[in-house]
Amino acid sequence: MQILSPEETARLLPYPALAQAIAQILQEPPPTAPERMVVPLPGGSTLLLMPAADPALAVTKLVTVHPQQNPSVRAEVWVMRTATGERLALLDGGTLTARRTAAVSLLAAQTLAPDPGGALLIIGAGVQAKAHLEAFHLGLGTNKVYIHSRSPERREALAAYARRLGTLAQAIERVEAVLEEVRLIVCATTSPTPVLYECTEDSFIAAVGAYRPEMAEVAPEVVQRARVYVDTLEGAKAEAGDLLQAGVDWGRVTPLVQALSGPSPAPGPVLFKSVGHALWDLAAARLAMRSLGLV
Numbered sequence: 233m234q235i236l237s238p239e240e241t242a243r244l245l246p247y248p249a250l251a252q253a254i255a256q257i258l259q260e261p262p263p264t265a266p267e268r269m270v271v272p273l274p275g276g277s278t279l280l281l282m283p284a285a286d287p288a289l290a291v292t293k294l295v296t297v298h299p300q301q302n303p304s305v306r307a308e309v310w311v312m313r314t315a316t317g318e319r320l321a322l323l324d325g326g327t328l329t330a331r332r333t334a335a336v337s338l339l340a341a342q343t344l345a346p347d348p349g350g351a352l353l354i355i356g357a358g359v360q361a362k363a364h365l366e367a368f369h370l371g372l373g374t375n376k377v378y379i380h381s382r383s384p385e386r387r388e389a390l391a392a393y394a395r396r397l398g399t400l401a402q403a404i405e406r407v408e409a410v411l412e413e414v415r416l417i418v419c420a421t422t423s424p425t426p427v428l429y430e431c432t433e434d435s436f437i438a439a440v441g442a443y444r445p446e447m448a449e450v451a452p453e454v455v456q457r458a459r460v461y462v463d464t465l466e467g468a469k470a471e472a473g474d475l476l477q478a479g480v481d482w483g484r485v486t487p488l489v490q491a492l493s494g495p496s497p498a499p500g501p502v503l504f505k506s507v508g509h510a511l512w513d514l515a516a517a518r519l520a521m522r523s524l525g526l527v
């Protein structure tokens with residue numbers, strides 16, 4: 233069994249190829265992927281298990297959340313042969329999760345964005361913000377980026393990293409200052425209250441930070457204006473606070489699998505809400521194992 237470091241895991245999961253691996257798994261007969269198991273631990277900690285399997289590979293992501301520890305979140309992804317149970321690899325869970333989440337957003341932008349070549353605004357400056365910066369730069373050719381975060385130090389640091397990638401990047405204090413210019417918006421914060429209240433009619437918004445019903449990054453008035461897409465309908469109905477708090481009409485919410493083969497969105501802003509799914513972990517494991525020559 234191979235044990236992969238964060239750096240090794242990243243090298244096995246280039247964003248454009250990972251986006252295509254996710255598209256492929258969405259268009260196949262659904263692999264087995266039960267709801268994630270959540271086990272409360274003493275002291276407000278949590279153990280989460282997220283399994284998925286197809287005829288060739290089975291994966292389980294193991295996550296622990298201990299709010300008082302540093303790091304507070306630890307994760308690994310076990311990969312094994314479905315037929316025999318042979319353990320093939322242990323991938324870094326944090327790296328895989330960041331990259332597959334950004335790759336899902338990239339796939340959505342490639343499919344749905346009215347102007348995928350436009351300037352990018354990233355709200356947030358953490359792990360997901362960095363991953364989305366990399367994914368959109370490599371997958372869409374994004375070369376103009378604005379970074380907003382409540383922390384001046386963190387937004388300046390991410391803007392500096394973006395410039396090292398070769399983009400024209402600027403840290404900004406106010407989101408409103410660039411909304412008329414940008415065409416791509418990524419909300420990647422853990423804010424419990426909205427951080428985006430406006431957008432243009434040809435904006436594409438990827439909202440990935442809010443992961444509980446009581447959290448919302450996108451204001452209800454933006455949700456109500458937008459053409460709404462989600463990574464999975466069942467996950468969004470359970471966890472997408474942005475949509476739940478806006479009282480969205482689920483009859484007008486389209487899952488990504490349908491968007492891949494459906495018509496282009498009607499004119500107006502497009503909102504893609506992602507809450508995650510074990511199938512994206514399986515798609516990443518497939519790509520990594522192919523790169524290693526193990527499948």
